[in-house]
Amino acid sequence: MQPIRTEEVQTVLNRFANQDVYLHLETTNGAYASHHNEGFFSAGAYIRNGRIRFSHGKITGKGPYRIGLKLDFGWVYAEGLTDWELTDNGQLLLAGHDYEGKLAVALQLSYEPF
Amino acid sequence: MERQILVVFPHPDDEAFGVSGTLAMHAENGTPITYACLTLGEMGRNMGTPPFATRESLPFIRKKELEEACRIIGINDLRLLGFRDKTIEFEDEQLLVGRIASIIAETNPSLIITFYPGYSVHPDHDACGAAVIQALEQLPMEQRPTVHCVAFAKNCEQDLGKPDIVRDVSSVIDKKLAAIQAHRSQTEGLMKAAAKRGGDGLSWLKTERFWTYKWNR
Numbered sequence: 001m002q003p004i005r006t007e008e009v010q011t012v013l014n015r016f017a018n019q020d021v022y023l024h025l026e027t028t029n030g031a032y033a034s035h036h037n038e039g040f041f042s043a044g045a046y047i048r049n050g051r052i053r054f055s056h057g058k059i060t061g062k063g064p065y066r067i068g069l070k071l072d073f074g075w076v077y078a079e080g081l082t083d084w085e086l087t088d089n090g091q092l093l094l095a096g097h098d099y100e101g102k103l104a105v106a107l108q109l110s111y112e113p114f
Numbered sequence: 115m116e117r118q119i120l121v122v123f124p125h126p127d128d129e130a131f132g133v134s135g136t137l138a139m140h141a142e143n144g145t146p147i148t149y150a151c152l153t154l155g156e157m158g159r160n161m162g163t164p165p166f167a168t169r170e171s172l173p174f175i176r177k178k179e180l181e182e183a184c185r186i187i188g189i190n191d192l193r194l195l196g197f198r199d200k201t202i203e204f205e206d207e208q209l210l211v212g213r214i215a216s217i218i219a220e221t222n223p224s225l226i227i228t229f230y231p232g233y234s235v236h237p238d239h240d241a242c243g244a245a246v247i248q249a250l251e252q253l254p255m256e257q258r259p260t261v262h263c264v265a266f267a268k269n270c271e272q273d274l275g276k277p278d279i280v281r282d283v284s285s286v287i288d289k290k291l292a293a294i295q296a297h298r299s300q301t302e303g304l305m306k307a308a309a310k311r312g313g314d315g316l317s318w319l320k321t322e323r324f325w326t327y328k329w330n331r
Contacts, residue, residue, distance in 0.1 A: 001161075001165060001168055024169070026157075026169075028157075028159065030159050031200070031235070031236045031237065031238075032235065032236070035235050035267075035268070038268075046157075046200075083165070085168055087168075087170065091170065093168050093169060093170060095161075095168070095169065097161065097165055100303065101160070101161060101162070101163050101164060101165050101303065102159040102160055102161070103158075103159045103160075103161055103169070104159070106169050108169065108170075114170065
């Protein structure tokens with residue numbers, strides 16, 4: 001993965017608009033967060049291969065970045081994104097790595113199921 | 115000496131930290147070892163230090179790391195069960211227990227090593243241990259192999275007492291460290307941090323602790 005360059009991500013994001021695409025979205029503190037720090041309230045959510053169609057997608061922020069996707073009847077968004085990659089089969093992978101390099105959030109789009 | 119060992123853990127690298135010394139010692143004695151690894155750790159948060167894996171490439175990388183670790187430890191039979199990381203507790207219990215039961219029937223182990231259900235912190239660990247115990251409870255008491263459980267919840271000694279098996283694995287510590295290092299994507303940062311702290315920061319790895327499972331039914 002490479003550090004996010006917003007213009008390039010925005011260009012790729014636009015290609016996924018207005019068609020059925022597959023979404024991977026996750027946020028996590030890791031399974032050990034409350035074990036290592038008992039005062040820590042661990043929370044997370046995960047969806048894999050949610051089929052969505054968005055009319056409009058936008059990356060914002062000065063880094064870490066935020067992305068919002070406007071659906072016909074709702075929204076998808078993620079914050080804390082730091083790195084990105086376009087895979088050989090055209091999947092857009094975005095991730096947020098914390099200060100230790102651990103994955104904290106991932107937002108991914110694909111034309112085919114992951 | 116054990117006749118045959120079966121290890122059941124959910125994630126590549128679960129075998130490395132807690133039990134690889136014990137396994138290496140058994141392998142050196144000539145005991146065959148089957149390792150049923152439920153997932154490929156697809157949801158790991160460590161992506162390498164600096165990151166070299168992605169959410170999509172991680173399982174392929176971890177599979178290679180696991181194969182290398184098994185080679186180092188002397189695990190001769192690796193079974194990848196193809197479940198998905200962080201979903202074990204949500205799986206169809208019959209399916210999970212059935213897959214484990216069939217491997218137990220096929221390999222007929224004298225010793226099984228897994229996580230102690232309820233005392234192993236990660237939901238996948240607890241669900242994995244629970245499935246192994248359920249699979250064994252289908253067998254008559256006298257046909258069940260010994261089960262040595264790994265536990266590391268904060269309350270495990272309070273509830274379970276001291277571990278009844280405490281094994282010094284310093285004779286195979288080089289193999290153990292190499293097995294840990296084989297899981298490079300997951301352990302490189304940790305090992306660098308330990309080296310930086312200096313001293314004998316890795317001395318805890320020289321002892322492995324197990325609780326023999328006590329049957330309730």
